[in-house]
Amino acid sequence: MEKLSEEAINKKLETLEGWxxxxxxxxxxxQFNNFKDAFTVMTRIAFEAEAQQHHPNWGNVYNELEISxxxxxAGGVTEKDFKLANAIEEIVExx
Ligand SMILES: C[C@H](O)[C@H](O)[C@H]1CNC2=NC(N)=NC(=O)C2=N1
Numbered sequence: 001m002e003k004l005s006e007e008a009i010n011k012k013l014e015t016l017e018g019w020x021x022x023x024x025x026x027x028x029x030x031q032f033n034n035f036k037d038a039f040t041v042m043t044r045i046a047f048e049a050e051a052q053q054h055h056p057n058w059g060n061v062y063n064e065l066e067i068s069x070x071x072x073x074a075g076g077v078t079e080k081d082f083k084l085a086n087a088i089e090e091i092v093e094x095x
Pocket of ligand 1: 053054055056057069070071072073074
């Protein structure tokens with residue numbers, strides 16, 4: 001899949017609150033009430049990532065979750081990253 005231009009990425013980020021573009025990836029972070037809530041959301045994201053065959057680069061410390069998305073094959077950000085980012089937003093918003 002084709003790598004998006006920085007201009008196209010920033011345009012798409014206008015509708016993804018809390019995400020920013022840096023170093024050839026899009027990034028966000030979430031804070032939950034506790035580890036259990038964080039890991040529950042991570043589990044849901046993991047199933048969605050498997051369904052999409054597109055996977056996050058992420059880190060979790062207790063109630064905090066940091067996520068970066070990029071398409072390794074393309075060496076940057078593609079539509080695949082935005083599809084997963086939007087699904088992550090829906091999962092987190094659903095609680
Ligand atoms: C064959 C398989 O679809 C690829 O290796 C996928 C798996 N998940 C992936 N996830 C991400 N984030 N980037 C990729 O380039 C990627 N490639």
